[in-house]
Amino acid sequence: xxxxxxxxxxxxxxxxxxxxxxxxxxxxxxxxxxxxxxxxxxxxxxxxxxxxxxxxxxxxxxxxxxxxxxxxxxxxxxxxxxxxxxxxxxxxxxxxxxxxxxxxxxxxxxxxxxxxxxxxxxxxxxxxxx
Numbered sequence: 460x461x462x463x464x465x466x467x468x469x470x471x472x473x474x475x476x477x478x479x480x481x482x483x484x485x486x487x488x489x490x491x492x493x494x495x496x497x498x499x500x501x502x503x504x505x506x507x508x509x510x511x512x513x514x515x516x517x518x519x520x521x522x523x524x525x526x527x528x529x530x531x532x533x534x535x536x537x538x539x540x541x542x543x544x545x546x547x548x549x550x551x552x553x554x555x556x557x558x559x560x561x562x563x564x565x566x567x568x569x570x571x572x573x574x575x576x577x578x579x580x581x582x583x584x585x586x587x588x589x
Contacts, residue, residue, distance in 0.1 A: 461575040
């Protein structure tokens with residue numbers, strides 16, 4: 460698990476390789492990432508938008524931005540968490556994702572909550588040593 464705290468907003472990410480959706484012989488690899496956003500502060504915040512940068516092991520870079528996450532703009536009260544799962548395909552066997560969420564306080568003030576950089580790696584094969 461990867462964690463980052465920005466202005467009392469803790470963001471945790473756990474990536475997972477999706478073997479059943481990947482087609483390695485066609486250089487198509489799919490990962491899910493499970494995100495938990497926890498409000499450690501004393502004021503409610505609303506997640507307004509997201510920005511992701513995805514870089515694969517070949518150096519190919521793509522950016523993703525838009526309103527909210529998974530079609531929602533959740534309001535997270537102090538002490539509460541919001542959890543969601545999304546995913547991304549890559550044409551290589553590994554990569555890195557990073558980004559931020561634009562958060563808004565009830566008074567209209569906005570700030571960026573940093574998403575920790577995390578790696579997308581194929582699971583290691585279990586090998587037996589003689």
